[in-house]
Amino acid sequence: MKRTEISSLGEFGLIRHLTDCIQLKNSGTLKGVGDDAAVIALSDGMKALVTTDMLLEGIHFDLTYTPLKHLGYKCAVVNFSDIYAMNGTPRQLTVSIGVSARFSVEDIEQIYQGIFAACDTYGVDLVGGDTSASLTGLCLSLTCIGEAREEEIVYRDGAKPTDLICVSGDLGAAYMGLQLLEREKAVYKGETDFSPDFAGHEYILERQLKPEARKDIIEKLRHAGIQLTAMMDISDGLSSELLHIAHASKVGIRIYDDKLPIDYQTAAMAEEFNMNLSTAALNGGEDYELLFTVPLSRLDDIQQIEGIHLIGHITNEADGNVLVTRDGTEITLVAQGWNTAQALNE
Amino acid sequence: MKRTEISSLGEFGLIRHLTDCIQLKNSGTLKGVGDDAAVIALSDGMKALVTTDMLLEGIHFDLTYTPLKHLGYKCAVVNFSDIYAMNGTPRQLTVSIGVSARFSVEDIEQIYQGIFAACDTYGVDLVGGDTSASLTGLCLSLTCIGEAREEEIVYRDGAKPTDLICVSGDLGAAYMGLQLLEREKAVYKGETDFSPDFAGHEYILERQLKPEARKDIIEKLRHAGIQLTAMMDISDGLSSELLHIAHASKVGIRIYDDKLPIDYQTAAMAEEFNMNLSTAALNGGEDYELLFTVPLSRLDDIQQIEGIHLIGHITNEADGNVLVTRDGTEITLVAQGWNTAQALNE
Structure with missing residues (x-):
């Protein structure tokens, strides 16, 4: 060139x-x-x-x-x-x-x-x-x-107890794409021609390298006339963003592990890396999906919009921020934005 | 600390x-x-x-x-x-x-x-x-x-032939301040305690280290009801900015060396460095003074505002961009933004 x-x-x-x-x-x-x-x-x-x-x-x-x-x-x-x-x-x-x-x-x-x-x-x-x-x-x-x-305008501070917590698309894919790229980089270390075979991993790579903003979801929500109570985009990881909304809105969070939307390529890669899939979805970051809350009364409307997933609901502040695992165990949500932690500790 | x-x-x-x-x-x-x-x-x-x-x-x-x-x-x-x-x-x-x-x-x-x-x-x-x-x-x-x-709003493209070219404050001081700091840095090389004696050079150092934006000049011009035809701030050097205005307004520039406003500390430092004073004023950069043009009809009003200096006038595009030296020689203005040239060639 x-x-x-x-x-x-x-x-x-x-x-x-x-x-x-x-x-x-x-x-x-x-x-x-x-x-x-x-x-x-x-x-x-x-x-x-x-x-x-x-x-x-x-x-x-x-x-x-x-x-x-x-x-x-x-x-x-x-x-x-x-x-x-x-x-x-x-x-x-x-x-x-x-x-x-x-x-x-x-x-x-x-x-x-x-x-x-x-x-x-x-x-x-x-x-x-x-x-x-x-x-x-x-x-x-x-x-x-x-x-x-x-x-x-939708801020972070308008979430109310009983509001539904929704996310668009799926989570953790950009993070698993990054893990794959980092692994291949280590394999190719020293060689100038970096051209690994990424067949079968296109989706997670695209999520990492060429993410999209969810303009389409915003338009669908507007078209449906659904007024959101709080919203953020997921850049640092779902947990981190949920805690921001909880903090700003002075509410509690209750989400369900089995409701987290995860693509099969993400799951396959996590398996290959022997990584906890929920951790990738909760803390991976760079999803650029939308996280938002809507009043419980709009449940039917939300469920009719493709690409939106209910993952839990807003509770009182005193109830804390909780992830309910598949076996019913309640775990306190903590933010582990890998991006931040990794970057700032260097 | x-x-x-x-x-x-x-x-x-x-x-x-x-x-x-x-x-x-x-x-x-x-x-x-x-x-x-x-x-x-x-x-x-x-x-x-x-x-x-x-x-x-x-x-x-x-x-x-x-x-x-x-x-x-x-x-x-x-x-x-x-x-x-x-x-x-x-x-x-x-x-x-x-x-x-x-x-x-x-x-x-x-x-x-x-x-x-x-x-x-x-x-x-x-x-x-x-x-x-x-x-x-x-x-x-x-x-x-x-x-x-x-x-x-005043753009760069409104200057007309016969318009007066004005600058606020004085020029070249920030550049000479930088030269002084660089010299002292070279002297102190290796020593951790950088504390040279800068007595007598306070003005040029302040111009380099703590410049101000000319809010005061804008307010005075507004108060006087003077509508400017073109304006820029001088960040890359007077010559460079003048050429921007000439290019955008499709006009020529005629400025006079002996009209360039220069502080005595700037002049003293240029002398000490054996540098051409006009070059410092024309190409030094980081002055953050205002360069602007006003219709000739506002000459009296402009002259009554303290801190504004007439340095020349706008001509036809065909007349080119000219600096008239103290002995009457006409030199073509060229941009030598030291900042850019230095930075991009590294």
Whole structure:
């Protein structure tokens, strides 16, 4: 592949090169890339939502097995996921990127292609950013602005006792995909050509490398007219997010092990690794599924929406946060976000 | 100084620890830190402005001589400066920070104290962010949301021939401050106690380590009812910014060397370093002063505002971009953003 040194374009040349093709999608985006700041108009009654995520090489991603385009796609999607988790719609995105000399212009183009692909899929405008040299690895920091009607925004603190606890999709797959990638990386250690046979594991790899935000679920819930009482996206792991909702809403949690939705590829991989499947589903993280609560009165409506799973219900704060195992044992839920624990202890 | 390991708090503990004290200042900030995204309401007719900056250790700052609190202050201020440069008012800020294990909780507190101090000075709400481990150095990425009435926003592309070119404050001081710090760092190489005698150089050091955004100038211009035709803040150097305005507005530039505002400490330091003073003023960067154009008809009004200097005027595009030296020679303006060139060639 052609390799153009970044220094041959310079910072402004690089930014122009990367952003020349941007066509703004939202009428509210009055000004995108190319000035000191982007300009966003919000229509009456609409509120702006802002979220930001930083991804650092060696902590959040490993370029041994992460294609740069997938990386770009993922880092955009995780921001969109945060906006959907407020019941909003992502509209604008800024991208800051720090790159060391080992990256070429083509490398950065790959990252941007992934970001643009995500922006296209989710109808978001890239409106600005910052490109900088880095002395070390690759550093990505994205900020997404979304919008929502004030009365429709769903926070973490509205869950009430008897509310149903729901999750979209399935859990633990991204984590098992990561375990597989890490194992193959160890096998290939030292070899430059990293091309293991991943047949039969496509789903868990895609969940790790190219996650999607659950725009579809948000749209179905809106279509069904179901007002949620609390919502988060699952980035650090189900347990961790449940405890956030419990803490913010001052309630207790009661979920059932046998209700956790798990794909068969996830289960097969956990078996192969001799790992506890529930642990992967509870603490794996990076699922980017939606975790939300709805009033018990909407049970029938929720059950009619494909892709949504009831995993338990909200209790009084005094009842604590409990996982009921398959044999009926009650275990106190604890957060073990592997991502955090691993990263911060290094 | 007390040293608390970050791992003793964990990521969420750390975020809570750092953001517990936040009191929101803007009624439009409906929700700050603590959910998936911040929520911002804009009043009728107001537009949102968004800007983002990433600062990486070893590229944008050197912790040998940069106190962490100053670093936090500066990285917030450079974002506010971008919003003022659109003639807007900064309102909300998100902060993403990547830290390696060599930083303690107290270190990060210092950075946040600086950010909070800047937020207090400029009336901005810190509304969210991301805290992550880093395998290498310190990485800061900030995004600022501002607001402005649509008709008051000043872009880069509105400069017209005969418009006056103005800058606030003085130029080149931050660059000379950096040269001084780098020289002293070289002198102290290897010694842990970095405490040179900086007497007589306070101004240029402050310009480098603790710059301010020119909120005051924006307010004076508004008070005087002067509508600007183009504006930028000077972060990469006067020449670079002038060429941006020329390019965006499709005009030519004519500025005069003897009109460039330079402080005597800057001049003295340039003399000591045997450096060309105009080069420092034109290409130094990190001034965070405002560069703007106004119609010739407002000459009298502009001259009555303290702290604003006329440095030239806008010409036709065909006349090119010209610096007139003290002896009347015309030199073509070229951008030599030292920051960029230095960073991207490493």
